[in-house]
Amino acid sequence: MKIFDAIAAMFTGWQASSRPEISNVSYSDAVMDAFGVSAAGTTVSATSAMRVSAVAACVAKISGAIVSMPIHEYSMDGGEIPAILPRSDLWYLLNEQPSPQFTAASMWEGASMSQLLRGDAFGLIKWRANGRPREILPLPWGCVSPIRTIAGGVRYYVNMPSHGISTWFEPSDILHFPGMGFDDTIMRSMSVIQFGARNAIGNALAMDEYSGKFFENGAHPSMILQSTGKMSPSQIADLQQAFARKYAGLRNAHAVPLVLTEGLTANQMNISAEDCQLLDARRFQVLDVARAFGVPGFMINESTGATSWGSGIESIGRAFVQYTLQTWLKKIEQELNRKLYPRNTGRFLEFHREALYEGDIGAQGAFYRLALGGPGAGDAFMTLNEVRRRQRLPPVDGGNELYRAPRDQPQPAPKGVE
Template identity: 75%
Template sequence: MKFFDALVAMITGRQDSSRPEVSNVTYSDSVMDAFGVSSAGTTVSATTAMRVSAVAACVAKISGAIVNMPIHEYSLEDGDIPGRVARSDTWYLLNEQPSPNYTAASMWEGVSMAQLLRGDAFALIRRRMNGSVREILPLPWGAVSPMRTVGQGVRYYVNLPEHGISTWFDPADILHFPGLGFDDTTMRSMSAIQYGARSAIGNALAMDEYSGKFFEGGAHPSIILSTDKKMAPGQVKDMQEAFARRHSGLANAHRLPFILTEGFSAKEISLSAEDAQLLEARKFQVLDVARAFGVPGFMINESTGATSWGSGIESIGRAFVQYTLQTWLRKIEQELNRKLYPRNTRRFLEFYREALYEGDIAAQGEYFRSALGGPGAGDGHMSINEVRRIKRMAPIPGGDEVYRAPRDQPQPASKAAE
């Protein structure tokens, strides 16, 4: 009966006066973190975080850059100098269609977003009878449960009913792309949200909500109505409600004239958004979110202050690849190479990072001039046909030679004496 009474009290809201009322309950940081509650009191998850424009822009920049880089296959056939391999079935799976239901762009975008927002990304390797890969199926983050076995091995339980999958898989059949701070015990990683952006995103969500409520009342949330006459509490409440019905909200903004009678006067005491420094605080949160994701503010259209990343698309692109993308690319490359190739095959996969710099025609032209060599540039290290191949142009006769600058010939002794 005690349980039933407690249940009824909880549903109806009635409390037993003989029992002490519990208030001001506090929770530890670990409990708050487990439920994704930020310091601002807002719940931050992968879904709510993407409602913040700065988060969406950072994720789009990183995942978009990865999508735009093709993955090439190389072979170490001549010593340690890699040579690009002709397009194979593996190349097609990674660059065009990993699965009949997905394009490669969709898969890599999903992998990158899962790493940034969830902490880990997964894909199932489906093989033919001869062991070759026939399909790479992207897996939702929540459908995969990595677990350690008694012998310190790892197995992955995949529950994907829509694909008829509900079983255990060995690590060789699962591509596991980790995020930040991989934990060997739980076999999980932290997302950028958990690692350093939860408070920044929580503050941004709180300010978004505050801004919405600020302007919800027609940007006049605090007005004093005063009179020298005495009013009963009921009259005060009726006046407040009547004023709110007629003049608050965007639907009533500038619709009815503001008329006061009976000796009433009105005075606005609210501060504007600029005076309350709301806009400045929001700008700071944009930079704070960008800092956590490793994306410079100017790349997500936050132009406050100057950048030290250099000028021009080439400098920006190279710095972004070097300081932000490189870590994510290496994690993907290493997982692909160790799962798709047996050891000591002398083959490997690598993202073609130069694809991000091809938009800067001037910088690209300068690079090719230096690579081809010539008067004033010294020896070249690329042939004309190699450059044409990069630009997807047909080779030309005699275009395979690499320029070497003529060397000064020693002069005869008689010439030198003269």
């Protein structure tokens, strides 16, 4: 038996020594990127990113602005100036109720959030027998799989059991709103998180967790207990645990006085959030996230820095539309026009961007005075009834005439021309 025991011991020792030890495992950047791991070691996903207040504010600003703009249908009618068309069934789908389960505001908000946080947004067009759209059903990002065919085309597989849908669709039936850097090979786009905000959001999540731990300990991260005599390791561990149970955490902060015996003295390490540069770092991360989304800091209540976007609601609105929203609006408009008007019918859809500028009453008044013309303003380019229609007011008699300045009066020079 002793011989067998010796052999078994030798075998066990050989097996243990031959077993590889795994330590300090490192993964490639591609693997870390696939799992959404930031440089701070935190996993950044569409869900976790929205826990960062700066991300939630930027997404709310962009998606909210898109929701605020109506979509109008225009027709060229053989002329050079597009004419706005009366409200139709298509207008109702895009502005009021695209599907019985959704409002238009919910659909556009969801589409914008999906573009920003996931990279792509999708919608299913259900057609009438006459070729006009009957319904537009928003599709969750994870339910749609675009696939390249052997012939070079594209098909979309939609798996949404909640609506009884699990089948393939042709591109003409799917609205595909891309995000950033559309990849024609995989038919997917990158989100703002993937494109430039992953590390910024990861750092913000890490700092949120750190600050939570900082204040969880009663904002006293370290306390030195000094003894006049020597203590064994078990005594040190027991003292640490007893002190933590008694005084650590916000619930125990300043609850009972600290009493030390047996020659123990306590010395607090004065480390504050300012000393750790935590507050400055958090301010920087807010601006870093806003920079990635293209939203000025002051629009998400970060007012530590100056802005060069101008002053007043009109200037802010125009700059925000021009530098941030324009790209997202164009992607939506082009997809709507190429899918809903597959042939060149002279009609097109467009967001009414002017809706974002209507908050500044003074600017509106100055614009309308210039539009109506008059002494010192020259010829009009809008009639009184056109102005009243914009303000939701009924027309008046004689309000369809354009003002023309008398020809014998000198006309004002165009702005910027001496």
